Amino acid sequence: MSRRPAHIAMIGxxxxxxxxxSLAVIRELVARGxxxxxxNDPAVADLIKATGAEFVPVTSVLPVADNNWxxxxxxxxxxxxxxxVQSLPQVRAVYDADPADLYLYDIGAYAARALAxxxxxxxxxxxxxxxxxxxxxxxxxxxxxxxxxxxxxxxxFGRWLARCGATTTDVETFCGPPxxxxxxxxxxxxxxADKVDTATVTFVGPCFGPRGDEDTWTRPxxxxxxxxxxxGSAYTRQPEFYRNCLAxxxxxPGWHVVLQIGRHTDPRELGTVPxxxxxxxxxxxxxxxxxxxxxxxxxxxxxxxEGLSAGVPMIAVPQGAEQFMxxxxxxxxxxxxxxxxxxxxxxxxxxxxxxxxxDPDVARxxxxxRARARAEGGTARAADLVEDALG
Numbered sequence: 264m265s266r267r268p269a270h271i272a273m274i275g276x277x278x279x280x281x282x283x284x285s286l287a288v289i290r291e292l293v294a295r296g297x298x299x300x301x302x303n304d305p306a307v308a309d310l311i312k313a314t315g316a317e318f319v320p321v322t323s324v325l326p327v328a329d330n331n332w333x334x335x336x337x338x339x340x341x342x343x344x345x346x347x348v349q350s351l352p353q354v355r356a357v358y359d360a361d362p363a364d365l366y367l368y369d370i371g372a373y374a375a376r377a378l379a380x381x382x383x384x385x386x387x388x389x390x391x392x393x394x395x396x397x398x399x400x401x402x403x404x405x406x407x408x409x410x411x412x413x414x415x416x417x418x419x420f421g422r423w424l425a426r427c428g429a430t431t432t433d434v435e436t437f438c439g440p441p442x443x444x445x446x447x448x449x450x451x452x453x454x455x456a457d458k459v460d461t462a463t464v465t466f467v468g469p470c471f472g473p474r475g476d477e478d479t480w481t482r483p484x485x486x487x488x489x490x491x492x493x494x495g496s497a498y499t500r501q502p503e504f505y506r507n508c509l510a511x512x513x514x515x516p517g518w519h520v521v522l523q524i525g526r527h528t529d530p531r532e533l534g535t536v537p538x539x540x541x542x543x544x545x546x547x548x549x550x551x552x553x554x555x556x557x558x559x560x561x562x563x564x565x566x567x568x569e570g571l572s573a574g575v576p577m578i579a580v581p582q583g584a585e586q587f588m589x590x591x592x593x594x595x596x597x598x599x600x601x602x603x604x605x606x607x608x609x610x611x612x613x614x615x616x617x618x619x620x621x622d623p624d625v626a627r628x629x630x631x632x633r634a635r636a637r638a639e640g641g642t643a644r645a646a647d648l649v650e651d652a653l654g
Contacts, residue, residue: 277303524543
């Protein structure tokens with residue numbers, strides 16, 4: 264421990280894809296002797312408590328339990344504002360009496376910034392996905408202002424800022440780039456990386472921690488190659504896609520297939536499962552990727568970064584949100600093939616796999632990107648930077 268212990272508070276949202284990327288950082292800060300509290304919904308309490316942090320229950324209204332997100336982007340943005348409005352009194356009830364020396368927060372946790380500004384405390388964003396770049400406001404944010412319902416959304420946000428205690432009352436500034444951000448992704452996955460303000464943003468890459476018994480995986484005897492198939496945590500109700508994967512990969516000589524289907528798919532919907540396929544509702548993805556020769560992924564930012572850090576070629580089958588952009592980026596990097604779900608026939612999947620694993624250029628690029636991602640510092644560097652922000 265190189266500095267005095269401090270109270271560091273993390274305020275997040277209960278989407279698993281937003282919680283998992285920073286858990287190793289939280290665990291490291293606890294190990295360094297800091298008192299770390301973590302405010303989030305009870306749905307993710309077990310994940311948080313496993314880090315050693317003190318869990319602070321804050322009920323969320325985000326539809327993460329059933330993944331029933333609206334297709335309309337303004338409506339989706341409105342849900343995060345609704346969550347901030349109702350969660351701010353909850354975090355104030357805890358932290359006004361027990362303020363943190365430093366607040367960490369997820370990109371969707373607007374209440375965290377309002378709280379920190381009202382207390383005059385330092386604030387660091389932990390971003391599980393790409394960050395804004397020079398021109399982002401004009402290229403991405405401005406078109407959203409033209410959508411139906413946008414004017415009322417911005418007006419409602421402004422009314423909340425005027426009364427919530429934040430010192431930043433301009434909506435675009437409040438929702439714009441933070442004064443300090445740690446991007447928990449490889450810089451290679453960042454759009455327009457050369458236009459990102461590195462004075463405020465540091466790419467630390469995916470952050471991994473020590474593995475417990477539940478985070479280990481052993482390659483079966485006789486498996487020369489391992490293929491992981493996973494669509495993450497949100498878009499897993501895809502029985503037809505899984506059946507296509509069984510047809511594509513189930514009889515490949517020397518391959519062992521780990522097929523994660525999530526909790527919304529009944530294994531009986533898959534039909535006959537070949538003996539070389541291991542069907543699971545959940546797997547320790549980082550541990551499996553350490554042994555894998557290829558990865559079929561939805562191209563979520565967390566999975567994309569973990570695939571790059573493992574140096575594993577990927578078949579990207581994007582399902583929603585930024586995953587289509589991520590899939591295209593992986594292709595641009597020379598380590599993946601993109602196949603949209605409608606085109607993911609057994610023949611297309613098998614052809615893509617065999618082309619990827621037999622291509623020496625893909626192997627070379629995968630090794631290069633693996634080295635670059637790991638050189639960004641990961642968990643230890645992120646924790647160092649958090650400590651630096653304490654002053």
